[in-house]
Amino acid sequence: MTKKNIKYNKAQLEQLKQTLLQVFLKHPRATFNPKQAWRKAEISLPEDFITIALQYNKQHLDQTIQTLMTELFEEGKLLEVQPFRYKLLPAERFIEGTIQVTSKGEGYVMNDGFEEDIQIPSHLMSNALNGDKVRISLLAHREGRRQQGEVVEIISRSRTQFAGTIQHSGSYAFVVCDDPKMHVDIFIPGKQLNGARNGDKVIAEITLWSADASNPEGKVIRVLGAPGEHTAEMNAIIVEYGLPESFPDEVEKETLKISDTISKEEIKKRKDFRNVTTFTIDPVDAKDFDDALSIQQLPNGNWEMGVHIADVSHFLKPGSAMDEEAFNRATSIYLVDRVIPMLPEKLSNMVCSLRPKEEKLCFSAVFEMNDKAEVLNEWFGRTVIYSDHRFTYEEAQQVIETGEGPFVKEIEVFHRLAQLLRKERHRKGAISFEKTEVKFKLDEKGNPVGIFLKESKDSNKLIEEFMLLANRHVAEFIGKGIVKGKKDKAQKTFVYRIHDVPVEEKLSDFKTFAAQFGYRISTTSGKETAHSLNKMLKEVEGKKEQSMIEQLAIRSMAKAVYSTENIGHYGLAFDYYTHFTSPIRRYPDVMVHRLLDYYSNGGKSVSQQEYEEKCRHCTEREINAADAERSSIKYKQVQYLAARKDEIFKGVISGVTEWGLYVELEENKCEGMIRLRDLNDDYYEYDQKNFCIVGHRSRKKYSLGDELMVVIKSTDIIKKQVDFILYDKDRLHEVSPFKRSDKKRFPSSGKFRGNKKKGDKSRR
Secondary structure: OOHHHOOOOHHHHHHHHHHHHHHHHHOOOOOEOHHHHHHHHHOOOOHHHHHHHHHOOHHHHHHHHHHHHHHHHHOOOEEEEEOOEEEEOOOOOEEEEEEEEOOOOOEEEOOOOOOOOEEEOHHHOOOOOOOOEEEEEEOOOOOOOOOEEEEEEEEEOOOOEEEEEEEEEOOEEEEEEOOOOOOOOEEEEHHHOOOOOOOOEEEEEEEEOOOOOOOOEEEEEEEEEOOOOHHHHHHHHHHHOOOOOOOOHHHHHHHHOOOOOOOHHHHHOOEEOOOOOEEEEEOOOOOOOOEEEEEEEOOOOOEEEEEEEEOHHHHOOOOOHHHHHHHHHOEOEEOOOOEEOOOOHHHHHHHOOOOOOOEEEEEEEEEEEOOOOOEEEEEEEEEEEEOOEEEEHHHHHHHHHHOOOOOHHHHHHHHHHHHHHHHHHHHOOOOOOOOOEEEEEEOOOOOEEEEEEEOOOHHHHHHHHHHHHHHHHHHHHHHOOEEOOEEOOOOOOOOEEEEOOOOHHHHHHHHHHHHOOOOOOOOOOHHHHHHHHHHHHHHOOOOOOHHHHHHHHHHOOOOOEEEOOOOOEOOOOEOOOOOOOOOOOEHHHHHHHHHHHHHHOOOOOOOHHHHHHHHHHHHHHHHHHHHHHHHHHHHHHHHHHHOOOOOEEEEEEEEEEOOEEEEEEOOOOOEEEEEHHHOOOOOEEEEOOOOEEEEOOOOOEEEOOOEEEEEEEEEEOOOOEEEEEEOOOOOOOOOOOOOOOOOOOOOOOOOOOOOOOOOOHHHO
């Protein structure tokens, strides 16, 4: 039988068409051509389909897939966005979603039916604010243009309190909000000022926003202090990101009832590791130790390696006020000067923290490993441990480097096996992004007096590898359905940490950019892409473009999220992955502990819809926490540079835009901008394709990765912005002809954002 004579029958063609449709239903925001759709459909097709496909003439198969997708288009199920590129057709004219607002006042709503966010012009926003849940009506779509919509209902406000600066104007005032995405000022009647004076940093609450008013009306509920002052600015960040400042009374009452002693009855229920060598390795300033390692050599010469995690779920009971609060927070938040914990201090720093010389309850992953770092056997369950020693990362690193110190033999075994685990991960396609963490030395008033960069060394990587090992094997244990040595065919709902493959367009742009520096990236397959990225990241080490290349590479990647739909973790090259190792600071880990215990004891699958909603909430809170942490770092960087305006800095161009050059300083990773108006030696044009600006007359070029010497022109702590100018010892005293005076952003003239007329209260 020749290839060209092999065909699918009618029933098989219909099944294939429905499988292709499922690809779009599972990825409702994505766009696929026939080849891409077939690749994703292959995964869920029976073996006989694949057998026939392999025997097909390739051209015939491509034509069949194209025909079926054309039929789906004609049936009104797919939308052809470009020739031979399709996406799922949205089902409704009215849709709901969360709106993201720009500083210009226009919005964007994410919806699963569209590859791109739906654009909301500023005049169709209907008083919606950033983060609000809204209902929008889709406008008639114009070919080649982004889909637009109009806000017809604000379902719920994401927040009503904002931090900002009071600007008086006679008998009333406005609060100019710190959040750049808050595109209007809040009108404050004189009776609602609560003692706030002109220039004070305050928290204002919106109380009314009528449909015909340009500005919301509100009241001052708290005076924070003077703008730029440490306490005022940090409290403003807390308000801006909706972070909790304390635990509710009900939670505090429940906390008091928690016993800090372990009963003999509880110990009998658990596997006892108290006599096995156990220690922790954590940052020097850590107080919540949620993981410990144990080690002992077995009679057969293999190693029993224990990853012991604080058993938070033993104390955190479903339905309690404490559990509800932990879920709402979903994560601990690490600002520059403080930690906003997910759990009360008694739990996070005392009862659950695996402190040395104390018996503690754990949920553990225990592995039998040989000298090749191969896992031969595994066990998951509740344990009791006794930590013999507490290492800081620096202390453990010294043991690794010198071969001297406490538990040196045990540390050496962990280090050796961790290196093998890491090597194997990279062989299978894991991407080795090395993040540089910025840390501050603060004085007693909270002012930054020093910045240092925290590097990841072998001691950090040791812990990382064994946490990855535990996370991966827990996910496989449930995901593959292997419970009590038997494979369960019924797929059980679980919480996975997933990371999708890179977005093709972003990866293509990054590939083009990297080529300008002589780096080649192969995109023939996901694994090949990962290997070439690793090769590039190794080659770029120590070079001037390193930081910029690493940042752009990360931006080309998809974001890791929590989901019950397992698609694997691309960046780690794991088919199954979850978060099991940090339940003190991450709520998904608490859910994983509960599900692991429940399924291990024969429990049936939980509701996927319920847990998918929980996963979405945890992802959103994680993103919000990361934004708050970055904001606090940026504030301290600006504050640090504000005191060093006379210094000369070496920097690298980290971004190029039509309005200026972003420059990252070499010694402290602070970033600022050289505005085009301050490059007054020529008229510069923006070359987007080549990531540079070029002088019209001189042809002088400034490109990504170029090194520059700069000095500070100005700092704005409220906006968290730094402006640089190029260092020129002969012309340093000169000022750009476009420089404006250092007045406040909004002088008390009555001209505020959102007002229809200057000083007209009736149009607020």
